Amino acid sequence: MNSTNITKVTTHPTQNEALIFERSQPGRVGYRLPALDVEETPMDELLPAGLRREDELAGMPEVSEVDVIRHFTRISTWNYSIDLGLYPLGSCTMKYNSRLNERVARIVGHAGLHPLATEEDSQGALQVIYELQQHLSEITGLAGVSLQPAAGAHGEMTGVMLIRAFIDARDGEGASAQRRTMLIPDSAHGTNPASAHLSGFNVKTIKSTPEGLTDLQHLRELCARGDIAGLMLTNPNTVGLFERNISEICRIVHEAGGLVYMDGANMNALVGVARPGDMGVDVIHLNLHKTFSTPHGGGGPGCGPCCCTKELEPFLPVPRIVRDDERYRLDFDRPQSIGRVKAFFGNFGMMLRALSYIQTHGPDGLREATEAAVLNARYIAEGLASDYDKPFEAPPMHEVVFTDKRQSRKGVHTLDIAKRLIDYGFHPMTIYFPLIVQGAMLIEPTESVGRQELDQFIEAMRSIAREALETPELVLGAPHTTRIGRLDEAAAARKPVLRWKPVEAASAA
Amino acid sequence: MNSTNITKVTTHPTQNEALIFERSQPGRVGYRLPALDVEETPMDELLPAGLRREDELAGMPEVSEVDVIRHFTRISTWNYSIDLGLYPLGSCTMKYNSRLNERVARIVGHAGLHPLATEEDSQGALQVIYELQQHLSEITGLAGVSLQPAAGAHGEMTGVMLIRAFIDARDGEGASAQRRTMLIPDSAHGTNPASAHLSGFNVKTIKSTPEGLTDLQHLRELCARGDIAGLMLTNPNTVGLFERNISEICRIVHEAGGLVYMDGANMNALVGVARPGDMGVDVIHLNLHKTFSTPHGGGGPGCGPCCCTKELEPFLPVPRIVRDDERYRLDFDRPQSIGRVKAFFGNFGMMLRALSYIQTHGPDGLREATEAAVLNARYIAEGLASDYDKPFEAPPMHEVVFTDKRQSRKGVHTLDIAKRLIDYGFHPMTIYFPLIVQGAMLIEPTESVGRQELDQFIEAMRSIAREALETPELVLGAPHTTRIGRLDEAAAARKPVLRWKPVEAASAA
Amino acid sequence: MLQKVGLKSAEELFSSIPSDLLLRAPLKTPAALSEIELLAGFEALGQRNAAARRPSFLGAGAYSHYSPTIVDHLIQRSEFFTAYTPYQPEISQGTLQAIFEFQTLVCQLTGMEVANASMYDGSTALAEAVLMAERVTRRSKVVVSNAVHPEYLEVVNTYVQHAGIDLERFDFDAATGQTAPGALSSLDDKTAAVVIQSPNFFGCVEDVQALADRAHAVGALLVVTVTEAISFGLLRAPGTCGADIVVAEGQSFGIPLSFGGPYLGLFAILERYARQIPGRLVGQAVDKEGRRGFVLTLATREQHIRREKATSNICTNEGLIALAATIYLETMGPRGVREVAVQCAQKAAYAARRIAALEGFTLPFTAPRFNEFVVRAPVEAAGLLARLAGERNITGGLALSRYYPDRPNDFLVCVTETNSRREIDALVDGLNGLIS
């Protein structure tokens, strides 16, 4: 007898919350507005009928306030979140999102400020931006900072465009047209080549060495061809290793006339310990939603500041936020600027949070966070070494990658291990990234977790390793404890259903 | 093979969150305070050593901020709550707690106001209290209102003391000493007799009729003895029926020289429809945390205003909040007052929320809420009539009581049905109250639920009724889907463990 | 739905109510407001509470302490604030475990053995303590210090007026401000309890042990009240000085001032009296598979079982506020609670020193203090404080004439960690400036 079946009830309201559209009841409302307090203009005078919509927004849900509350409270329980525990998504730096920062971002003087208020009327906000720029400059060792980009990839695009603008200015449009190659390691995040492409570069891939580092030899070869605009490097790289030849790498690229872009997604391993600017890096983006703790929000918003050397600074997006004595102002007068990458000034709400993070930690706290992040990753590396294969020998920085080589011999793959981890109460690690590691499992604990929970995680992973040997079907069938099992993603992509439709309409279609 | 066992993992962090004391790690802190900014006084000068504590608060937990966040987020998931769905605890009026009211209560001008600020400095708060008094007076039809009591039982105590003070004043201490009997129906809530006792009354129980109403004959008999101070009556009563003889009841009690106290816990059935003052009631308490939607908070805080007739008003607790033209002030000059029942002015934060509730609804909205609450209870009464026995014929007001008579023939009792309801995703109803109904199941849906969910609830209850017949062991063993099963309450009471102790201390003890 | 239940109109829902009792017109309450309007209205009312935004030295039973941001955030989890009393333990373990932690923390702070799940506030907790002392000792006289918060005394008076308890008052030493064990002349074998507050209403720390010894000598209990619970961080725990019942106002643990409530009554006792304690108790339990959980326990003390013979009439208590205090205490931890206490005491000492040095001002009491002290001004205090508020925008403290007409020039100053040195200096300056 299967005890799950007899006791499981299939009508549980929280477990079966429908789409809001399916809960709609004509006539229900969840809002209350004040009555119109001006003389009404006849509708036809207001807008000709031909310009008005006629469908009365049919199909939008009609529900009460408590319906909405229950709807979202219920479906929220289907999510894992940092506040429930370790969220070891490698490369994503799922650290604790301080509630203080949320409070800061909601201060009326900030949250209620219109972006087109005059400089005079927005001195506080401009100061926030200016100070954060200063701090990020200090942290990265790079002089120029723009906070305009909305996320990491956006910062990449901005940074790569800086490189292009710089080279065009340096070499002249004609000559620089010969430099259209951007080197990117095979281990890089997908946004790197995509961003390079957006800026009109051709991507060439550099190999990694068996130790997991950039292949210097290959780099030299590629650089020798005279067409390189630059290199996009992640450091520590996406397998969690510091590119110990970074200075040499920068030298090679620079000597070949190129510039070095650093993907700063992994800055949580470096803040307060080492600075990209000191390594020879020319441009970097940061992810405030990783290193500086602004909430990931189920997929954003982010903020992807672009930091660069003095030489590149003239090319940063306009407007720049600058200080004249005690006054902050917008500087649009940057003739060499690549232009605007976003309306207004970027994701200001995230800047408030990041500044709050920096002020809360102080210089020592920032360094301590880095130390803890690295130590925690080391601890996991050590704890799992006996049960999982590590593709690279070197001790990792803030994240560690394993492969499923050993487990896959029994037919258990990374995906299965990840899903089984859910049963153990943890969010899975990043899987199948970086691409250069077979069945990669990239684990980043961050500093926001204590030893007790690290031990629980290690124990869970080791237990899964044992299960993979002894009861592989348990792992292959996971997760067993969630509302729904593994979903058929292939079928979903084959015949995509991307929106809800009313039953009649859906069946008619 | 039992599929639960193979897939269930016992180390799940969220499911196994320990007591915070068990997570303590020496040296961890979760707070940050500014540095002391005044010259330090040597400790011995500040306080003699003999007055200082020496234990350094040993045993208190040392944890980080994220530890605290995860601790409470995790254990919170073990709770059911209104926001997850219907919470049909009869007599408790678990209606939706508006977020707007929470926001109102946190407005700095209110939340940051010290209770001993001068009248001049607290006019806004005094106005809030005054206006709420006025509205509650309008709603109950009773002239005098004190918001000082902190909960329903506290309001009862206050109200009963008013009765005593009134009688003492009317009859003179000597004569009134003969009137020490408070009549209370057998169906009353336990706080009623307890409050009467606190005020020095002897409780006599009145029987209910087979229809579930106060036995008028018995009431007359008891009143005939000349010693009654009053009657405490709940209306609608605790089986959800309106005491249709209420006017007659009041007449009988009044003629016998007593006063009528109405327990207003069930006012959600009457607001905007009928007023206790019009029925002849002399005193009533309200539960702002029921009828007026202030959050139940896992067991409080509440607010239990006491409303009374003009005749009783001089006896209300001091200070009264009164208005002189445009100014609000505290009136301490009430020589007949029973005195203070609480420091300061009562649970002001709850008053803000209740006032917000009244303002949000408006007169029509208040009545509509009442109608919906009653209609929903009727709908459930109707929906369950075929599967559960109803002890009383009459259609219910805002709540309906059933008995387990039919189910208990198969050995399934109210407790089992309640626990099984958990598996169906609902909080159980109030059980074994009122005491006059065998295996009472008292169901109060409130207005905060739509038909869809009522249907789900009815379906769940009917399904349990079927299970009780077909697979009673399923019901007897419930709940099956919770972290823990039924707890051994008897053992817990026999050898109570009421606090955590460090392991050494605990084992030494 | 009306149809489904066999009705034709909403009116018919109320057919069991005699028609002469039915309201014929809508209630005369205000018309429905939208969110925008309603918020604007409450904001405007808040603006009329001038004291709420002013640097303040008011204490006297309600204290301005900093509450870490996570406290208010966590209590707003739906799962906590929209649940009720954990009657169904399987589905309320979050609340139950939090209360169990709360009870433990209260024991640790007070040095007592058992604590309940909360009372309404400090004042009602004290009243219940007096009633409990009578139950435990079966004696009827209770001797109460005059240095207990005057509003607490009033509440005790109200609660015991019909309980057959004689309240006697004993005085404090006019020079030290401490209650004088010598004044306890009337203790005898009818005395159920001696009731004190420490730090007392005037901010003076009492010699709890000496008073406990006096009480115990006649077989009476010592009931200790604390209004400023942060003092637990620095002062000897009453439980280690002979207290039998400790009650306290828990508002200091991260709870907003909110014009006096909701606050939090702490109630802690010795284990041997556990079955006499009022209010709810949470205890540990196990399920059939031996898993630990928590339940409401010793319910036979309570009104829903024992009715008029219950240890109290309390039902709804201060659940969410107790949760807030629990989160506050766990976030602050032992170090944090101690540091707040030390800062309060240090800043109060600084303020007291500076005020005492002003021409014309004296501190009438000499006893050791925690964070409150009485100042005697050269002029009538209420007027002085009103001018300080109006001209300097500082709420300088509480004019004692509110409770003690015979102390026209005295006012009570409270200093906490939220008062910056700048504020203290401005207070001192203001007092000086308004007098000279």
Place this chain on the structure above:
Amino acid sequence: MLQKVGLKSAEELFSSIPSDLLLRAPLKTPAALSEIELLAGFEALGQRNAAARRPSFLGAGAYSHYSPTIVDHLIQRSEFFTAYTPYQPEISQGTLQAIFEFQTLVCQLTGMEVANASMYDGSTALAEAVLMAERVTRRSKVVVSNAVHPEYLEVVNTYVQHAGIDLERFDFDAATGQTAPGALSSLDDKTAAVVIQSPNFFGCVEDVQALADRAHAVGALLVVTVTEAISFGLLRAPGTCGADIVVAEGQSFGIPLSFGGPYLGLFAILERYARQIPGRLVGQAVDKEGRRGFVLTLATREQHIRREKATSNICTNEGLIALAATIYLETMGPRGVREVAVQCAQKAAYAARRIAALEGFTLPFTAPRFNEFVVRAPVEAAGLLARLAGERNITGGLALSRYYPDRPNDFLVCVTETNSRREIDALVDGLNGLIS
């Protein structure tokens, strides 16, 4: 723990970093602040943003709308705001279902068939739309109206500068303020798209259908941008007027102004282009037992699979803001969205009427409008608005000289449901008073 991993000191953690690269001194960032100090600091900065608390008639791409209280409350559920992109569907169904609802709502509002899970904001969404039009049509010329938000135009310029796309601009009619189909002279078979905004930057509602017809006649797409998304509540949906791609700024749906971000890019298209859409898509799926769930889908368009050949480089999007907009829209419902739109239009009409009646002021454009309109003052607008702010405490609108030096006296006024009649009257009074 250091020991456990075989290290003696924290420094050793960084032994793979060449020692000459290691920082020798602490960072020169500010010293750590406590919560109290930090909040006070940000409050003080907030006070210096004078515009935030003033009645305001600023719009131009960012709008003051009322957001029901539950929106901000619900997005603060830990389960939403501390989760990330739903890579693991079994443990992210809350986020996924919410996005699926979001996509549906965006389709309903725009009248389009497919919407993605969000872009950074309206401006970048427009840039991506231009890039997509090029991909879809394999044509390289894009014709953009001069009445598109100037900052959006700048962003498009930046994005396309290396994409081999020629941007051509076409003008609006100086009298009506609408883009003139007649100005679309350069359309040809190299034209990938015609790009317009409606209501346009000057608040004028465009004749979308006519422009669509022109574009379609040469096989080009019509891209419609909307900065004031509440206009969907009243104006014909672009999808019913021939639009091929609709992008919008979703900030109007309950998102705070927050000095320009985070906002929300809406991106909606016809189904046939689905595999060319940038950004994330959530689709319906089933598990083995046939239960419905949701997953990220059509991932082969995206950078993590397709790398440089992806439809966009976007990864992190505006998840939480999309959630807020979803909650806003579901709370308001069709009636609420429409009522807000109608109130905006009504109040703007009232304001326009009153201002137009003022001596010296004119409204230069005659086209139908939604809730924004240009006013021509008798004096230089920036100075007038500065005086209005300083003397009357009203932010009267946006001086168009910021973007159009040739329009010194023009300013753009925006009126929403949050502007009370009193505020509008004060604006009118102020303008009148400062001129006469």
